[in-house]
Amino acid sequence: xxxxxxxxxxxxxxxxxxxxxxxxxxxxxxxxxxxxxxxxxxxxxxxxxxxxxxxxxxxxxxxxxxxxxxxxxxxxxxxxxxxxxxxxxxxxxxxxxxxxxxxxxxxxxxxxxxxxxxxxxxxxxxxxxxxxxxxxxxxxxxxxxxxxxxxxxxxxxxxxxxxxxxxxxxxxxxxxxxxxxxxxxxxxxxxxxxx
Numbered sequence: 001x002x003x004x005x006x007x008x009x010x011x012x013x014x015x016x017x018x019x020x021x022x023x024x025x026x027x028x029x030x031x032x033x034x035x036x037x038x039x040x041x042x043x044x045x046x047x048x049x050x051x052x053x054x055x056x057x058x059x060x061x062x063x064x065x066x067x068x069x070x071x072x073x074x075x076x077x078x079x080x081x082x083x084x085x086x087x088x089x090x091x092x093x094x095x096x097x098x099x100x101x102x103x104x105x106x107x108x109x110x111x112x113x114x115x116x117x118x119x120x121x122x123x124x125x126x127x128x129x130x131x132x133x134x135x136x137x138x139x140x141x142x143x144x145x146x147x148x149x150x151x152x153x154x155x156x157x158x159x160x161x162x163x164x165x166x167x168x169x170x171x172x173x174x175x176x177x178x179x180x181x182x183x184x185x186x187x188x189x190x191x192x193x194x195x
Contacts, residue, residue: 017173021166028162035151035158043147050139057133064127066095066119069104093119097127105129 069092094104103123122132 015173015176017169017176021169024162024165024169028158031158032155035155038154039147039151041147042150043143046146047140047143050134050142051136054134054136054139060124061122061130061133062098062125063120064095064097064123066093066121068092068119069094093121095121095123095127097123098125099127101127103127
């Protein structure tokens with residue numbers, strides 16, 4: 001059984017690689033203890049940025065009601081497999097933008113939320129369709145995921161780096177042992193080699 005701290009004491013069996021290995025172990029342990037703090041810092045930084053995006057998008061995007069104007073000509077899709085959204089395809093949506101300009105577009109297949117012939121759309125100030133703004137809960141989730149991914153990636157990189165350094169130390173140790181055996185092994189097994 002090894003005694004604690006044997007690598008720090010002077011003795012004939014301690015090699016330079018033993019000291020380096022001990023320092024490497026201490027440094028790795030210290031850095032592993034700091035990984036949660038690193039993950040928190042990354043998550044907080046991402047959260048600050050995303051919450052700023054949330055505020056900006058909320059101030060620049062508006063929810064407006066659109067009215068469905070049915071087709072005046074054209075056939076309804078035939079077949080029992082047609083979905084309600086497919087039956088609306090070709091209809092026109094009309095809405096008034098925050099700047100009081102009127103806009104319209106053809107209903108696309110991916111619009112499936114209908115409520116009494118109206119649908120809510122996100123637009124910018126001039127009435128152009130935009131994606132919904134990022135909400136605070138989604139931003140917070142992305143921040144947590146970013147912090148977790150950063151800490152996990154840093155931990156993986158730390159382990160890989162440690163393993164590569166340990167591999168190099170072991171190679172150096174084996175080369176050193178070979179040199180020692182080559183030096184002392186000349187007389188190995190020969191009786192009376194001294195005389």
